Amino acid sequence: EVVLTQSPGTLSLSLGERATLSCRASQSITSIYVAWYQQKRGQAPRLLVYGASSRATGIPDRFSGSASGTDFTLTISRLEREDFAMYYCQQYGSSPLTFGGGTKVEIK
Amino acid sequence: QVQLHESGPGLVKPSETLSLTCAVSGYSIAGGYYWGWIRQPPGKGLEWIGSIYQSGSDYYNPSLKSRVTISVDTSKNQFSLRLSSVTAADTAVYYCARAIMVRGANYFDYWGQGTLVSVSS
Numbered sequence A: 001e002v003v004l005t006q007s008p009g010t011l012s013l014s015l016g017e018r019a020t021l022s023c024r025a026s027q028s029i030t031s032i033y034v035a036w037y038q039q040k041r042g043q044a045p046r047l048l049v050y051g052a053s054s055r056a057t058g059i060p061d062r063f064s065g066s067a068s069g070t071d072f073t074l075t076i077s078r079l080e081r082e083d084f085a086m087y088y089c090q091q092y093g094s095s096p097l098t099f100g101g102g103t104k105v106e107i108k
Numbered sequence B: 001q002v003q004l005h006e007s008g009p010g011l012v013k014p015s016e017t018l019s020l021t022c023a024v025s026g027y028s029i030a031g032g033y034y035w036g037w038i039r040q041p042p043g044k045g046l047e048w049i050g051s052i053y054q055s056g057s058d059y060y061n062p063s064l065k066s067r068v069t070i071s072v073d074t075s076k077n078q079f080s081l082r083l084s085s086v087t088a089a090d091t092a093v094y095y096c097a098r099a100i101m102v103r104g105a106n107y108f109d110y111w112g113q114g115t116l117v118s119v120s121s
Helices: none
Strands: A004-007 A010-013 A019-025 A034-039 A046-050 A063-068 A071-076 A086-091 A103-107 B003-007 B018-025 B034-040 B047-053 B058-060 B068-073 B078-083 B092-102 B105-111 B115-119
Touching (some): A004 A086, A010 A019, A019 A034, A034 A063, A046 A063, A046 B105, B003 B092, B018 B034, B018 B092, B034 B105, B047 B068, B047 B078, B058 B068
Antiparallel strands (some): A004 A019, A063 A071, B003 B018, B018 B078, B047 B058, B068 B078, B092 B105
């Protein structure tokens, strides 16, 4: 099973700042098979990025994803108020599908 | 617009079977795609339970496989989850979702709002 480790656990930033969220896989996976989700309190997750770097339909271009080996990154270029939430990565390069433990992006 | 809606009992007794249904609107299950279940214990992260295709082809998380059955009813445009022999560790918000299949594994593009199932006597 591929274990995904997300860091940091919490990211405290101000409006307009850049957020960099990390997701590291415990073993090599097909690099493009990572998705990122945003989850707000009391809501279902929302797909942001799939294929490591492709934005889902309707997702603003301030969200971007990248990959390097077993390291995956979600970047939010300029934080807006609605971006403060939990973020999860998920790998689908091998079964079972697994999710990371999440990063909370909070207002500083 | 694809919409999914989970329904089922909010409280299940230990050792009994949890049963949930996901009604899909805005898209015909028979038209393709996989359909999946994911759960989230209170205050914790996400865990994939399993996924099924409209033909009935399914695959499960090995950690739950011995207790899980997912089925699909194309005539009602819905799919269902059964989890047997539940314990308090199965208390979670259960989500259904539409799954995009890529080389044998899924990511999820549309989600239901989730339903909380508590296991308690």
